[in-house]
Every structure is written in C-alpha cells, then in structure tokens.
Amino acid sequence: MVLITRKIEFSASHLYHNPALSPEENRRVFGKCNNPHGHGHNYSLEVTVAGEPDPVTGMVLDLKELKGILEREVMQRMDHRFLNYEVAELKGKIPTCENIARVIWELLDPRIKQGRLHRVRLYESADLFADCYRDGASA
Amino acid sequence: MEVKVELGRRYRFAASHRLHTEKLSEEENARVFGKCANPYGHGHNYVLEILVSGDVDAATGMIANLADLDTFVEREVLDVFDHHSLNEDVAAFRDMVPTTENLCIEIFHRLKKFPEAKLERVRVEETSNNTFEYAGENGREQL
Numbered sequence: 001m002v003l004i005t006r007k008i009e010f011s012a013s014h015l016y017h018n019p020a021l022s023p024e025e026n027r028r029v030f031g032k033c034n035n036p037h038g039h040g041h042n043y044s045l046e047v048t049v050a051g052e053p054d055p056v057t058g059m060v061l062d063l064k065e066l067k068g069i070l071e072r073e074v075m076q077r078m079d080h081r082f083l084n085y086e087v088a089e090l091k092g093k094i095p096t097c098e099n100i101a102r103v104i105w106e107l108l109d110p111r112i113k114q115g116r117l118h119r120v121r122l123y124e125s126a127d128l129f130a131d132c133y134r135d136g137a138s139a
Numbered sequence: 140m141e142v143k144v145e146l147g148r149r150y151r152f153a154a155s156h157r158l159h160t161e162k163l164s165e166e167e168n169a170r171v172f173g174k175c176a177n178p179y180g181h182g183h184n185y186v187l188e189i190l191v192s193g194d195v196d197a198a199t200g201m202i203a204n205l206a207d208l209d210t211f212v213e214r215e216v217l218d219v220f221d222h223h224s225l226n227e228d229v230a231a232f233r234d235m236v237p238t239t240e241n242l243c244i245e246i247f248h249r250l251k252k253f254p255e256a257k258l259e260r261v262r263v264e265e266t267s268n269n270t271f272e273y274a275g276e277n278g279r280e281q282l
Contacts, residue, residue: 018198029199031206094200098144102195105142127149128205131190135141 003118004060005048008070010079013040014095017084030094038082043100044123045074047108051115061114073107097122101130145192145259146202150212152221155182156237180224185239186264187216187246191256203255215249239265243273251275 015038016030026034033039047070051060077087083095089103101122109117123129157180158172168176175181189212193202219229225237231245243263251258260274 016200020198029204094198096195096200098146098195098202099200102142102144121147129147130202131145131147133143133145135143 001050002053002060003048003050004063004115005046006063006066006070007044007046008074009042009044010075011040011042012078012081012083013038014083015039016094016096018094038084041124043078045070045104046119046121046123047104047117048119048121049112049115050118054114059114061112065114066112069108069111073111074104077107097124097128097130101132105132143192144195144202145190146208146256147188147190148205148208148212150187150189150217151184152187152217153182153184154220154223154225155180156225156232157181158236158238160236180226183265185220185242187212188262188264189250190259190262191253192259193256203253207255208253211253212250215252216246219249239263239269239271240273243271247273247275 015035016033017026017036018029021029047066049061049066053060077089078100081087083090083100087095087103089107090099093099093103101120104122105117105120108120118133120132121129156175157177158175159168159178163171191203191208195202223229225232225242229237229245232241235241243261246263247258247261250261258275260272260278262270262272264270
C-alpha cells in the first residue's frame with residue numbers, strides 16, 4: 001500500500017458560541033474564541049489517500065482529479081468564508097478544528113473513487129491540528 | 140462508518156542533556172555517544188507534538204478543552220523540562236540516558252494521565268532532522 005498526500009490552504013473566519021450556554025459559560029469554555037465578531041485563520045489541509053499504484057500509470061490516483069475534488073468540495077465551500085454562517089455542513093456545530101476536519105472527511109470520502117481516503121489532517125495553526133481516520137484504522 | 144478524530148498540539152521547550160552512562164567505560168561512552176558525551180552537555184530546542192483522541196463533545200465541538208490540555212502539559216512537562224538539564228533536573232534520567240527515545244517514553248508516561256482524552260502518541264523533534272515517536276507499549280504498528 002502506498003500513501004499519497006496533497007496539501008491545500010484556505011483562509012476562513014469563525015467563532016465559538018453555543019446558544020444553549022449562558023454568555024458567561026460561553027466565555028469561560030471558549031475564551032477569546034467566543035468574541036462576537038469572530039476571527040480567522042489560514043487553514044492548511046493535508047489529504048492522504050491509500051492504495052496500490054496502477055500497473056499502467058504508476059499512480060494511486062490521478063492528482064489532478066484529487067485537486068479538482070478539493071477545489072469543489074473544500075475551496076469553493078470554505079475559502080474566504082465565515083464558517084459559522086456560510087457553510088451549511090457546519091450549521092449548528094461549533095466550527096472547531098475537530099468538527100471542520102470531520103465535515104471535510106465526510107465531504108471527501110464518497111468522492112474518492114481511486115484508492116481510499118486514509119487521513120484528513122487540518123491545521124488551524126502550526127501548533128494545532130485535527131486528524132480524521134476511518135475508525136479502527138491505524139495512523 | 141464511524142470517523143475517528145484526533146487532536147494534535149505542538150509545544151516547544153529548550154533543555155540540555157548529556158548522553159553518557161556509567162555502565163560503559165569512558166572510551167566506550169565516547170565511541171557510542173560521540174560528541175553527545177562531552178562532559179558538560181549541550182542543548183536543543185525540542186518540539187513536542189502530542190495526539191489525543193476521544194469523542195467530540197456536541198456542546199463544545201472539542202475532544203478536550205485546549206486550555207485544560209495546555210495547562211496539563213505545562214505542569215507535567217514544560218515546567219519540568221524547559222530551561223533545565225534533563226540529566227540533573229529530571230529524576231527519571233538519573234539512571235537512564237536522556238536520549239530522545241527515552242524522552243518520548245518519559246513524556247508519554249507523564250501525559251497519559253490527562254483525564255479528558257486518550258493519549259495516542261508523542262512525537263519529539265530533537266532538531267528539525269531528528270524525530271522520535273512513541274505510542275505506548277501497545278503502540279500502533281504503523282505510526
């Protein structure tokens with residue numbers, strides 16, 4: 001099995017706020033991420049696909065195809081957007097790194113036909129990231 | 140199909156160490172550890188990367204509260220190691236060579252007590268060229 005990874009970057013804004021909690025609880029749980037007008041990050045996304053290289057092309061999957069999937073599913077949906085208000089898949093969810101990574105996994109997994117989605121890693125900053133795997137699979 | 144989500148966090152600390160063991164002669168120490176055995180030690184800017192897993196809380200969207208995780212890592216690791224001599228200031232390294240392999244294992248044991256999530260893996264960069272990982276005794280076959 002060979003792993004192939006493609007990286008893209010997008011910029012987006014978000015805020016953490018749960019309407020079920022009081023303003024004081026929101027502030028306590030989410031800290032400055034609860035600031036009402038939001039803030040933004042340069043997100044970096046690494047998408048890893050696992051598979052056997054095709055005997056004719058030598059490729060696990062055509063990277064151009066993966067690039068197109070990432071453009072349609074992630075860039076057009078999230079780049080330069082306010083994640084809370086403009087991304088339907090995140091409505092009603094706190095747009096943490098964990099939740100955004102899971103939404104991206106669920107968007108990409110059914111679209112990848114050659115090879116199999118292995119890992120989604122989303123960096124919110126160089127020091128904070130979330131990984132998604134198929135449950136039961138090892139890193 | 141369930142998706143497993145893990146949270147990764149990176150921290151930095153600077154510390155000195157000397158690779159030397161009394162179980163070997165001075166000549167053997169010099170041969171095995173090279174300049175890392177120089178008597179007064181030397182230091183690195185270590186980068187610590189940890190991965191924790193758990194259910195993503197529906198109310199907060201988080202596996203673990205980041206402020207709680209940072210406070211725990213600061214108390215258990217950064218306060219103990221940062222700007223210290225690993226050999227002299229960390230009890231575990233009185234009788235154990237403070238290689239970064241052993242440092243990974245020591246950090247794993249300190250952080251696995253974090254109550255809010257399961258520690259999956261510890262990765263330490265000693266320099267940008269040397270990286271070490273430990274995922275516990277039953278760690279993953281494929282890191």
